[in-house]
Amino acid sequence: METSERVGRYVRMVAVEGQGTELAAALLRVADGMSVQPGCLAYVVNAAPDEPDTVWVTEVWSDPAASEAALNRDIGEAGLGAVLELLAAPPEYIEVTPLGGPGLP
Template identity: 35%
Template sequence: MNRFGMNVKFTAQPGQRDALADILLGAADALAGVEDCELYVVHVSETEADVIWVTEVWRSSEAHAASLSLEETKAAIQRAMPLIAGVESTKLKPIGGKGL
């Protein structure tokens, strides 16, 4: 299988990390029934007060792209946008390991 992965670094507006993390955790809950999403983990940085990392693994890049058209995803993006100061992402090709 040709999996697709991403590590995404969200920098929240000052003081908004927890509110943004709550939205991202809600997005993770919404993906619980999406079989094509194999992993969606939200992390907060212990060294950068406004930084949140999201690690994602999908069955394919097409599945990830399709997830962006889900109503729950669109709504989460709309709520999150005012809280985000910056986003950096790295696309990855998962090849194995514990949990895959």
């Protein structure tokens, strides 16, 4: 398989019941901050059509170090504090290695 420096992941987050909209809004604020992080190629916040309290984030980074740096920033600075408070359970991660295709920056 073509090895690619880029890393990605799908992150599934479930809000405390009834807080799905707030969770999506908090993550969209986080996404704004991520857009200026070096190596952030994608940080797309998604609702889950059939699960009102579930939010998925699609992440793509230029390399593992960029991902580490952005996600290990001070939680407050990244706006992740508000997100963590809304979660009913820890996030679930599906790690992927982007290989190619339209839409991949």
